[in-house]
Amino acid sequence: MSLHIVTGSDDNYVPGVLVLLASVNFHNPGARFTVLDLGISPENRARLDRLGERLGARVDRVEVPVDVFDHVPVRRAHLTRGTFLRLLIPELLPADDRVVYMDCDMVVLGDLSPLATVELGEQLIAAVRSPGNRDNKVNAGLLVMNLPRWRAEDMGRRCLARFVSDEKPVLNGDEATLNLMARGRIVFLPPGFNLFAFSGFYPTPAALPPEVRVVHYVVDRKPWRLRTEMDRLWWFHARRIADLLPPPRRLPLRARLSQLNRARRNVMGLWLGRRKYRARREVARAMEQGIVEPYLARWAAAATQGALAVSAR
DSSP states (O other), rough: OEEEEEEEEOGGGHHHHHHHHHHHHHHOOOOOEEEEEOOOOOHHHHHHHHHHHTTTOOEEEEEOOOOTTTOOOOOOOOOOOGGGGGGGGGHHHOOOEEEEEOOTTTTSSSOOHHHHOOOOOTSSEEEEEEETOOOOOOOEEEEEEEEEEHHHTTTTHHHHHHHHSSSSSSSEEEEEHHHHHHHTOOOEEEEESSEEGGGGOSSSGGGOOOOSSSEEOTTOOOTTSSSSTTHHHHHHHHHTTTSOOOOOOOOOOOHHHHHHHHHHHHHHHHHHOOHHHHHHHHHHHIIIIIIIIIHHHHHHHHHHHHTTTOOOO
């Protein structure tokens, strides 16, 4: 079964889309791609086309009206309406039975072919449990979607209807709604298919998965905007397609102040010896030494042998 990766973006997240596609192709050269386009500019659409040509990969683009989610409230600061695009996939791609939806703030480090064959049966999705969650809730950044079941049960429309209803508000976007609606019908994937690139989600280094295939730059920690944990992995793949990336945008003042405040809290927490900040430092060090450095060392060595320009498993 072929691997079909679907992602979505407005114009602000195009750097993430480009690097996601490049990193998937690097390790999974037979994959095909669909980008759900929620207002991508002509210049950035051209960048996507050129990337597909360079990779020798099929990159389809499906335009979605920019006002399609105007009725949907956004209750969390780091979310945009683009997060709801995954709920439209069953209807936008009527010929497909299975896709792997991936947020565009991810980078791929390995083989994703198991996602094309994981047994779904009558289950709606396969996904990774959110780190530290004891209620079997999953993160919706990576979903293997059973599209015939979604269509038969009108799941996309039902999720949106529940989210905008007057019932108890659902704060965490469509992710919380999806967990609510799909409860008991989820196949749980190994945690290495969706590792959060933020040490604060993992209590100790032992909580990190032994094998990591996908890194997810969650909340506002986007590597094309600011320095963040594990960002060297993203930039490794970004540099391979540097000429295709759009010019960087200056970080808004509010975001820069937030970044400075976050750094200040971290320094103060370590200086005061607070356990939470010590634990984060230990986990961050384990991420760098156990995941980032071995990956970069492996593929930097390949680059010196002239192998970086071709895809690799």
